[in-house]
Amino acid sequence: MGRGFLLMLLLIALPAAAQIYKYTDANGNTAYSNQPPDGVKARPVELPPLNSVAPSTPPAPPAEANSREQSRNAYEVLELTGLPTTEALRANNGTFTVSVLIKPRLQGPHLFRLLLDEQPYGQPSNVPILQLVNIDRGEHSLAVQVINGESVVQQSPSVTFTVQRVHKP
Incomplete structure (x- = not known):
């Protein structure tokens, strides 16, 4: 799996207020975690704000539409x-x-x-x-x-x- 895919999984799975840390594991691979691992230099990842859309109620049809129907x-x-x-x-x-x-x-x-x-x-x-x-x-x-x-x-x-x-x- 690609690193971008793993990052996306982490982003989706974590709550909006969680901090993500990027570090290099013992095998030299880039890894991501929601907690900085002990004894490893980890950098916080700056995440853009999440987009959210409030559910909307469709507007009621005008009275004229009801009478036409x-x-x-x-x-x-x-x-x-x-x-x-x-x-x-x-x-x-x-x-x-x-x-x-x-x-x-x-x-x-x-x-x-x-x-x-x-x-x-x-x-x-x-x-x-x-x-x-x-x-x-x-x-x-x-x-x-x-x-x-x-x-x-x-x-x-x-x-x-x-x-x-x-x-x-």
Whole structure:
């Protein structure tokens, strides 16, 4: 191994405040140590200060970048279809389906989640036909969200509709 390599190993292995000594050993070779050896003439080695770089935290992206990314991920069309808005929905047992119109199609990890009267309804799904079961008669609002985990990516406009059920005595 070359002397420069040994010096580099010593420099790397020793703490920053350590003193390095250079001397000639009994075999006539130049050697380096962090302590002057007994009975041998050793010279302190002047070391340049060590370069150090403090870890830096990347700056937060500007708010505009976040809004651009959200609009870039947004769906052009997200709405519910299959609900009558001018007349009552006739569902004798309160069970019916609604369809989701979405463009472009649903992305990878995204799922649909219904909001019935502004509350999450049923299990999230990647199927654009969603069923509602045993919905009480009367007026309700319904919207669909595209979610990614617990985050809402986008929400459709709410649709107000009335459920009409026949109650048998």
